[in-house]
Every structure is written in structure tokens, then in C-alpha cells.
Amino acid sequence: MEKSMQKYLDKAEVLIEALPYIQRFNRKIIVVKYGGSAMVDETLKERVIQDVTLLKLVGFKPIIVHGGGKEISKWVGKVGMEPEFVNGLRVTDEATMELAEMVLGKVNKSLVQLVESLGVRAIGISGKDGKLLSVEKKYADGEDIGFVGEITHVNADILYDLLEKDFLPIVCPIGLDDAYQTYNINADDAACAIARAMKAEKLAFLTDIEGVYKDPDDPDTLISELPVTEAEALMNQGYIGGGMLPKLQNCIDAIENGVSRVHILDGRIPHCLLLEIFTNKGIGTAILNDTDERYYQGE
Numbered sequence: 162m163e164k165s166m167q168k169y170l171d172k173a174e175v176l177i178e179a180l181p182y183i184q185r186f187n188r189k190i191i192v193v194k195y196g197g198s199a200m201v202d203e204t205l206k207e208r209v210i211q212d213v214t215l216l217k218l219v220g221f222k223p224i225i226v227h228g229g230g231k232e233i234s235k236w237v238g239k240v241g242m243e244p245e246f247v248n249g250l251r252v253t254d255e256a257t258m259e260l261a262e263m264v265l266g267k268v269n270k271s272l273v274q275l276v277e278s279l280g281v282r283a284i285g286i287s288g289k290d291g292k293l294l295s296v297e298k299k300y301a302d303g304e305d306i307g308f309v310g311e312i313t314h315v316n317a318d319i320l321y322d323l324l325e326k327d328f329l330p331i332v333c334p335i336g337l338d339d340a341y342q343t344y345n346i347n348a349d350d351a352a353c354a355i356a357r358a359m360k361a362e363k364l365a366f367l368t369d370i371e372g373v374y375k376d377p378d379d380p381d382t383l384i385s386e387l388p389v390t391e392a393e394a395l396m397n398q399g400y401i402g403g404g405m406l407p408k409l410q411n412c413i414d415a416i417e418n419g420v421s422r423v424h425i426l427d428g429r430i431p432h433c434l435l436l437e438i439f440t441n442k443g444i445g446t447a448i449l450n451d452t453d454e455r456y457y458q459g460e
């Protein structure tokens with residue numbers, strides 16, 4: 162066959178590999194936790210938003226839940242606030258909460274703007290809107306860390322309504338407690354709670370790490386597919402380090418509560434979402450039920 166013809170066929174091959182996933186995830190809810198470096202770098206940001214709008218336009222129902230930690234820290238510095246810590250944990254006092262809400266609101270609208278510029282209708286809301294996220298005060302090992310909330314209830318109807326009207330919801334993790342006090346929420350926790358409440362097909366975390374490793378010191382041991390029981394075993398054996406531990410706990414919690422698959426992806430890789438969702442092999446770590454069929458059957 163002519164070389165140029167082969168090149169065209171290779172491109173068609175890529176699209177055909179995506180076909181079963183386009184079929185399988187049609188009209189399915191996919192929660193994307195957007196955070197880390199992919200939020201700071203403008204080019205990466207555009208790639209992420211392109212990916213999510215593509216998911217929407219092929220017929221999936223994506224929901225973005227975003228963080229803003231780095232942007233908040235930047236503004237804390239800019240306005241000359243002194244961050245306060247208790248036992249190494251950052252305390253969210255009233256002034257920090259106020260600033261965090263301002264910054265998250267700004268980040269939220271910039272994401273709406275990007276999505277809209279690609280021709281998809283987006284609505285940005287915080288967990289306050291329609292009381293989407295109800296919280297109670299969270300303590301860290303008994304320590305008071307200020308206005309940090311733990312989700313007690315997700316008002317999923319709001320998101321169902323937006324999806325029904327074909328909007329792409331973009332959620333920032335701020336919630337209200339019973340006294341209507343404002344709280345900051347960890348974005349991973351918010352994404353997980355929303356995915357659970359909506360029985361999402363998928364939950365994807367954009368992180369600053371390639372995925373889960375068998376041996377964190379050996380980059381060749383990236384795990385491609387990880388059933389929950391194995392994930393629990395790795396955690397119990399102490400193989401999972403610092404930042405990954407709560408993340409993995411969230412993943413297991415989501416799977417055990419009805420989410421089919423959770424993906425830990427390296428947000429620093431452009432188009433990581435497309436590469437994970439539309440290929441057999443993926444590029445990150447997919448966490449799944451022990452009995453779940455594996456989509457990828459070797460090379």
C-alpha cells in the first residue's frame with residue numbers, strides 16, 4: 162500500500178479505536194476533577210477544556226469540579242496575608258475563606274468562558290447555588306482548621322436539571338452548613354461526592370502524577386488497571402505514599418458506591434483525558450471493581 166494511504170488509514174484507526182467507547186459512554190455522566198498544574202499552564206488549560214467539550218459533543222455528560230489551591234496561594238501572597246498553620250495543616254480563617262471564594266469564583270468563570278468559546282453551553286456554580294453542597298465543619302485529627310467543610314449532602318437534582326438542558330456544569334467546591342455559613346471543601350472530596358450522588362459512569366482526577374505505582378521509586382511500575390481489592394492491599398502494605406493515599410481512598414469510595422471506573426491521570430500530559438477514555442490501553446491508572454471486565458486485552 163502507498164505510504165500516504167497508510168497515513169490516512171492510521172488516522173482512521175485512531176477514530177475506530179474510540180468507537181466502542183463513544184457507544185459505551187453515550188449519555189453517561191463523567192465527573193472530571195480538574196486541578197494541579199493543568200490549571201496553571203494556559204496551554205494545558207486549553208487542552209483540558211478542549212477534551213471536556215469534545216466529550217460533551219460526542220454525547221457524554223461531563224461535569225467539571227475544579228480546585229484552585231495554587232491560584233488561592235498566589236492571591237494570599239499578593240494581598241499580603243500570612244497563612245496560618247496548625248500541626249502543618251493550613252487553617253482557613255474568615256479572611257482566607259473570603260479570598261478563596263473570590264478566587265474560586267474567578268477561576269470558575271474563566272472556565273465557563275473557555276467552554277463557551279468552544280461552542281458548548283456551560284453554567285458555573287458553587288456548592289452554594291441551589292444548596293448543591295451541604296457541609297458540616299471538618300476537624301483534622303481533632304484540630305480546628307477553620308472553615309473547611311465535609312460534605313453531608315449533594316443536591317443532585319440541580320446537576321440533573323442542568324444536564325437535561327444540555328449544559329456543561331462547572332462546579333467550584335464551596336458549601337454551606339446548616340447555619341448558612343460558608344465553607345471551603347477539598348476539590349477531590351467534592352468531585353467524589355458528586356460522582357457518587359449522581360452514580361456517574363466515570364470519575365477522572367487530573368493530578369500531577371502519572372498514576373499509581375507498585376513501587377513509588379520505580380517509574381516502570383505504573384499500574385494500568387487496579388481492582389479495588391488490590392488497591393486496598395497496596396494501601397495496607399504501605400506502598401502508597403503521602404498525597405496519593407487520600408486520593409486512592411476517594412477512588413475506592415467512589416467505586417464502592419456505584420461509580421464504574423475511576424481514572425487517575427497526569428494532567429501535565431496534553432489531552433490526557435482523550436488518551437485515557439478513547440483508547441484501549443489508556444495512559445493513567447484505572448481503578449475498577451474486582452469483577453469488572455477489562456477493556457484492554459494486551460497489545
Ligand SMILES: NC(=[NH2+])NCCC[C@H](N)C(=O)O
Pocket residue numbers: 182385386422437438439440441442443444445446447456457
Ligand atoms: N489506564 C487504563 N488501563 N485505562 C484503560 C481505559 C479504557 C477505556 N478507554 C476507558 O475509558 O475505560
